[in-house]
Amino acid sequence: MRKQLLDKIAEILEVDSVAIEDALSSFEEWDSLTGLSIIAMVYGDYSKKVSYEQLKNFTTIGDLVTYVLD
Numbered sequence: 001m002r003k004q005l006l007d008k009i010a011e012i013l014e015v016d017s018v019a020i021e022d023a024l025s026s027f028e029e030w031d032s033l034t035g036l037s038i039i040a041m042v043y044g045d046y047s048k049k050v051s052y053e054q055l056k057n058f059t060t061i062g063d064l065v066t067y068v069l070d
Contacts, residue, residue: 005065008045012037020062042068 010018012034013027024030035055042050046068058064 002065002069005046005068006061008041009038009061009064012041018061020060020065022061024058024060024064038064 006018006020010016012029014029015027027034032052035052039050039052039055042048048068050067054067055064058067
């Protein structure tokens, strides 16, 4: 499940892959529209709500993954 989530995040960020330690802000595609895409994916695929405010507080891919999978 973790690998699937990482693949989905990479697809949204338009990169080949992401790592747990990657900073969200380090991605060229990281902007408010990408954030909304991640929020929609998390809710649609994992039935977990995340607000844009929460998302802005995540520093790394790992922060997002932990939130979604816990």
